[in-house]
Amino acid sequence: MDQKLIESYAELIIKKGINLQSGKNVLILTGPGTYYFARELSKSAYRHGATFVQVLLDDLDVLASRLASQNEDQLTFNPAYMKALDYEMCTEGWSYIRIDATEERLDHAELDQAKNQILGKAKRRFHEARSKKLMRSQLAWCVCCAPGPLWAKQVLGQQAATEDLMDVLKPILLLDQSNPGLAWEQKKEMLDRRRNHLNEQGIDTLHFKSSKTDLTIGFTDQARFTGGADSMPDGLQFFANLPTEEIFTTPDRMRADGYVTTTKPVNVLDVKTEDVRFVFKEGKMVEYSAREGKEALDTFFSIDEGTRRLGEVALVDETSPIAQSNLIFNSILLDENASCHLALGDGYPTALANGAMLSTDEQLHEAGCNTSLMHIDFMIGSKDMDIDATTRDGNTFAVMRKGVFVF
Structure with a gap:
């Protein structure tokens, strides 16, 4: 090499x-x-x-x-x-x-x-x-x-x-660029533009619809999309994932209704799962099935109550370089950055405007943020996925059509 x-x-x-x-x-x-x-x-x-x-x-x-x-x-x-x-x-x-x-x-x-x-x-x-x-x-x-x-x-x-x-x-990884560090800064700027546009809208819900998904997820007024680089309290920026293609936020743990089906394999407790279908009611996962790996999911959902609620919602364009490779990498790092995904388990306080003020599980729950010992991403995006947003003032607008951002 x-x-x-x-x-x-x-x-x-x-x-x-x-x-x-x-x-x-x-x-x-x-x-x-x-x-x-x-x-x-x-x-x-x-x-x-x-x-x-x-x-x-x-x-x-x-x-x-x-x-x-x-x-x-x-x-x-x-x-x-x-x-x-x-x-x-x-x-x-x-x-x-x-x-x-x-x-x-x-x-x-x-x-x-x-x-x-x-x-x-x-x-x-x-x-x-x-x-x-x-x-x-x-x-x-x-x-x-x-x-x-x-x-x-x-x-x-x-x-x-x-x-x-x-x-x-x-x-x-943008290692084919003459200056990979600069290329990642430019990638960050693109993700920042998408993130800022969504944050300006005051989103109340996102509706995910495809041939095997029909799910509506709600957000508190504190939810903020983030992505690209993360910032430490002193302002130092770092990339928690390299590569990264996502913008993500923390949903309201009590607001998810409908069903969703995974579109890529996911390792759960070191066991491969495929074609997993989750049904949500009032934020809680109330029913699930899987073509492969059901036993691992049984174990996962017995770990704590937080494994049955959402901790993250992430949006990824189907035109990302990873998605365009048309490969299954069997690595959550790569596969999650090829597809929209949801995480079951622990939420990110950093994706809440008041997150720095929340120090206990009780405070996090009151703010809508889920808590758990676990955090596992499940890919749900596809080339037939449409996503629509409803704002707090009642307007509706398209976020994605056929898996591609419209802005």
Whole structure:
């Protein structure tokens, strides 16, 4: 693989993704198959002034062994040093990078789903303070991906190599531009224009309609569309996802009615789901079915009450570079940026005008923002999707026709 290209990609994540400031520390989470990119990120971070970089390995094959070998009490153990790391990250303002586990999802022993739920729930509670900081954009973070041989074959076919997948990702990541950082600033400006236009309208509801979706979602008067770059409290901007094509907001957790069907595969608790149909009534998911992965959804919806309500509504144009590739990447990072999507679970306080003032679950619920230990995106967009908005003063206008923004 082109070493210069990988170095350029790593620099993009460090300079634009987390917008690393000199003297700051960085935590990187990777699987074994993408460790090569974690190394490049680490070296780039040091070149751009990082004081310390910590790389943590997340190995699903080792996880499978732990699940098979331990009882429930053992699975809830989390070492104290990880709590200390979380505390230092939160107080010292570390940046966080997660490389999507595209290789590991294709190379591990079977995971015991019941035990995985126990372990995952304990882990999410253990790291809840850090998670809240990330969800509120109080720490700079970025989710990215890195090509590997297994993922290349999954996406492009058995004859494909890592280099072939990198060739596909290159224009998606704007690494084919002479100045990728500037290209992402221009992308941000385009997303800002769409976001600002919607925010100026005072939207009360969005109606999603396609051949297999008919869903109306409501919003409080505090809801604000955001997207592109996120802003920390001190004004520092970062890209939480690279690539990103979405503008998104936080819906009213009590206002969703109708049905919606997923249009791309989604991994739920490390299990693939397809053709999932959700039925909502007064904000709550009251019925669901799936052609594949129903058992994983059963487990997901038993985690907490918040998994049955919406935490995010995201709009993505079907002309985005990812959508135009006509590929299923089996990576939520890429697939969600090819399609309009909804998230079940935790909402983003940063997408509420008064979000910075909301510190408890009770305050968030009163403001309409959902809370949960989970947040999973489900892609619903398609080339026959129409979206109409109704404003607070009763006007209606088109947002999308046939999956494409009309403005």
